[in-house]
Amino acid sequence: MKLIGPITQLLTLDKLPLKGALKDEQLEILTNAGILVEEDKILAVGDYSDLFVKADKLQAEVIQLEGNFVALPGWIDCHTHICFGGSRAKDFAMRNAGKSYLEIAQAGGGIWDTVTQTRKLNQNELAERTISHAARHLNEGVTTIEVKSGYGLTVEEELKMLRAIQQANSNTHADLIPTCLAAHMKSRDFDGTNQEYLDSIATELFPILKSENLSNRIDSFIEKSAFSPVEIESYYQKAKELGFDLTAHADQFTTGGSEVAVRMNAKSADHLEASTEIEIALLAKSDTVAVALPGASLGLGCAFTPGRKILDQGGSLAIASDWNPGSAPMGDLLTQASILATFEKLSTAEVFSALTFRAAAALDLDDRGKLKEGLLADFNLFPTSDYREILYQQGKLKPEQVWKNGIKT
Numbered sequence: 001m002k003l004i005g006p007i008t009q010l011l012t013l014d015k016l017p018l019k020g021a022l023k024d025e026q027l028e029i030l031t032n033a034g035i036l037v038e039e040d041k042i043l044a045v046g047d048y049s050d051l052f053v054k055a056d057k058l059q060a061e062v063i064q065l066e067g068n069f070v071a072l073p074g075w076i077d078c079h080t081h082i083c084f085g086g087s088r089a090k091d092f093a094m095r096n097a098g099k100s101y102l103e104i105a106q107a108g109g110g111i112w113d114t115v116t117q118t119r120k121l122n123q124n125e126l127a128e129r130t131i132s133h134a135a136r137h138l139n140e141g142v143t144t145i146e147v148k149s150g151y152g153l154t155v156e157e158e159l160k161m162l163r164a165i166q167q168a169n170s171n172t173h174a175d176l177i178p179t180c181l182a183a184h185m186k187s188r189d190f191d192g193t194n195q196e197y198l199d200s201i202a203t204e205l206f207p208i209l210k211s212e213n214l215s216n217r218i219d220s221f222i223e224k225s226a227f228s229p230v231e232i233e234s235y236y237q238k239a240k241e242l243g244f245d246l247t248a249h250a251d252q253f254t255t256g257g258s259e260v261a262v263r264m265n266a267k268s269a270d271h272l273e274a275s276t277e278i279e280i281a282l283l284a285k286s287d288t289v290a291v292a293l294p295g296a297s298l299g300l301g302c303a304f305t306p307g308r309k310i311l312d313q314g315g316s317l318a319i320a321s322d323w324n325p326g327s328a329p330m331g332d333l334l335t336q337a338s339i340l341a342t343f344e345k346l347s348t349a350e351v352f353s354a355l356t357f358r359a360a361a362a363l364d365l366d367d368r369g370k371l372k373e374g375l376l377a378d379f380n381l382f383p384t385s386d387y388r389e390i391l392y393q394q395g396k397l398k399p400e401q402v403w404k405n406g407i408k409t
């Protein structure tokens, strides 16, 4: 048992709703606070002096902090592609030099390049790359990281990716949540239609995901260049029948995806840069969490997800990094969230919620994302006396201490 404190400001993020706009006045802020930790869970948060007496009785170890600190739950990044081979620096330079999608593809770039580079690596090599990305993320306060497959695109290659993610999860302090994105695009070497490709994945890959416990989540890329809403609906139906949770890359360039995601009761619909009033209204009424991916907007030079409108209409908004080698190479979640906040006019409470318990809901996790008794002791200590400094410094103020499962990493 450990007591950590005193903490200048501790933001519990407790008692905030899962959906809708939030004001900073709604934040519960404990001053001169402490966190009492037992094994991997929070036993109590509260006044440091009170907890000190309790800790003494319980013979807990006291970890006394020197200086000012703001405590927040560990960040949860609910959308990444950090398991990959190669680099797409050439694509990025070409795109910024004004080259078209087609010209980049003709020069050997695009997602297929990442598929080729990822297939060249064996499971250990892929796991090592994933561990190194996860370590950087954890160091910046991201204690739970969703990781997608989707650069394999055959049953064997997708399995290799998901086994690598599982292997990485056993070798990092962060929690990695694996998601099957075999429906990222139809493999170029698959001889058949989109529907036949999806059918083969559902028939051959889904049962192995269950038997090897590799993933409980099925994702897809619903877009003109990938799969149509109709094709994905029957794919999702099969996934649902087997008990998988659903999520979707939706409305990135054209609409249609979020409507399917909402109708199929997906846990989240991610991207939404192209969503119009119609899609925003559907999302706001649903239990599907809208996930903004500002890193992709920054990487491509495109519009941001309409987060303000989604919240104002009563929807739930999470913010994720979409860290991937193509469109979102930065992978700095806090910087991206801070930038989104200035463009979309999101309150600090809305951004912190989007990086914690609302992101947890997108992953269907109810054991983290707030600082309260019984939840995982995942928290960040920022070296400042005022929580508003964190977004104000636009990602440059990183946590000095990152705690995961009750252990300082």
Ligand SMILES: [Zn+2]
Binding pocket: 079, 080, 081, 249, 322, 324
């Ligand atoms: Zn993505």
